[in-house]
Amino acid sequence: MQQSITGWLWGAWLILCWACANAQPAPVLILKSREGALYEPVVQSLVNELKRKTPDLNPPIFSLTGSKTDAEIVRNLLERKPRVIVAIGTDAALQLKQHTHSLPESQRPIVVFTMVLDPVALGLVPGAEQSDPHFVGVALTVRPQRQFRALLDVAPQAKRIGVVYNPNDATSTRLIQQARDDAEKLGIQLVEASATKPEEVPQALNTLKNQIDAFWLIPDPVCAAPQPFQQIQAFVSERKLPLLAFSDSYVRRGALMAVGPDLAEQGVLAAELVQQILNGTPAETLPLLTPRRLLSYYNTAQARRIGIAIPDMLLNLAEKVFDQ
Structure with a gap:
């Protein structure tokens, strides 16, 4: 009987630990503009680079669908209260800009975008030399x-x-x-x-x-x-x-x-920005990165x-x- 109670308590403790761990908000989330092969080299290199520097970092990955459900996807993602969201592609970046703009300052995550052709023209950052307090990233632009x-x-x-x-x-x-x-x-x-x-x-x-x-x-x-x-x-x-x-x-x-540009490099550059933000560097002090390798x-x-x-x-x- 005592052994049964001990086993039950042990199981309950494990469940409680699991629940507490899963209740903790993930520091980094990834949002892709779509499912598909186009973004896979970026996602793979991004995750590998993040894990190389922070082995216990395992960011969940989400995808937009290009339908009316996208707004709900973004709202659910923001409810997780991540510190950083990596937006892969223009649609993901714009959706996050739209839905984070009205949040209280203390609740706004920092968005690191990549695979965005011209973030300045899209209003994500003020200019090539200046980032936004909540938006920084990697341009896909090649001169x-x-x-x-x-x-x-x-x-x-x-x-x-x-x-x-x-x-x-x-x-x-x-x-x-x-x-x-x-x-x-x-x-x-x-x-x-x-x-x-x-x-x-x-x-x-x-x-x-x-x-x-x-x-x-x-x-x-x-x-x-x-x-x-x-x-x-x-x-x-x-x-x-x-x-x-x-x-x-x-x-x-x-x-x-x-x-x-090398699409895999887009993920590596985004990971560099994420690491700097997690280490306490203000987003607005980080530059807009551009492809280093063609x-x-x-x-x-x-x-x-x-x-x-x-x-x-x-x-x-x-x-x-x-x-x-």
């Missing part, structure tokens, strides 16, 4: 000059670079302004065409006929969606023009080349089709070379 230089290494004759963008998109507009400045520094011309919706892309391409030596695809939803990309690809293939993209997925589908991708089959010989040195340095 156009770095992409243009890579293009010129492959196609030095490309002096007129065409681009289609949505002038109503704040992120695209800031990127184009940077591109104008960078093109001027490199002695090349940026030839612009605008499209406010995918249906306008063919008309925009029509204005670029006989005006460009290469095409630059930017991460603008209007022109980077599957159908507009097919139209752009057909346009450049017919004219044997180099197509410079921002992601390896477009090179796999026929772009000549792409130069873009990856290059080439499509040698497309290079042959348009008569371009990519130097072996560049192919050897590439993250991946496609031949299809």
Whole structure:
């Protein structure tokens, strides 16, 4: 009998300990903009880096769905009262900005964002040199000059670079302004065409006929969606023009080349910011981080089709070379 009571007390004590441990709010939570393969390298590198420095840190991971339930997901997450929330992707960052803005100052977590193209244009931080007391992070932005230089290494004759963008998109507009400045520094011309919706892309391409030596695809939803990309690809293939993209997925589908950030590095950089915040560094004193390492991708089959010989040195340095 005594043994039975002792066993019951021991079990009750274990349950109580488990409940107390689970009642403690997690210091760090992760919110992804969506489920899917795109964010997996970021999540994996983020978690690995956090655990490397703090082995007992095991942040729960949540995902938005792109539906009306997103608001409830964020509210439930905030009820856990985490110290830091890592927002992966633009949707997650904007949802957190919307739902934390009205919270009392003492209840607002610090949001560390990553995989956000232009956090300044989105109002997440005041500027590139200044973070917000509750928002700090890693921009996905790559300065156009770095992409243009890579293009010129492959196609030095490309002096007129065409681009289609949505002038109503704040992120695209800031990127184009940077591109104008960078093109001027490199002695090349940026030839612009605008499209406010995918249906306008063919008309925009029509204005670029006989005006460009290469095409630059930017991460603008209007022109980077599957159908507009097919139209752009057909346009450049017919004219044997180099197509410079921002992601390896477009090179796999026929772009000549792409130069873009290392997505795994986005997670590592976010983990660095999280660790500094957990160690007591005020978020507003931390800088907006940008990619340190760029990856290059080439499509040698497309290079042959348009008569371009990519130097072996560049192919050897590439993250991946496609031949299809």
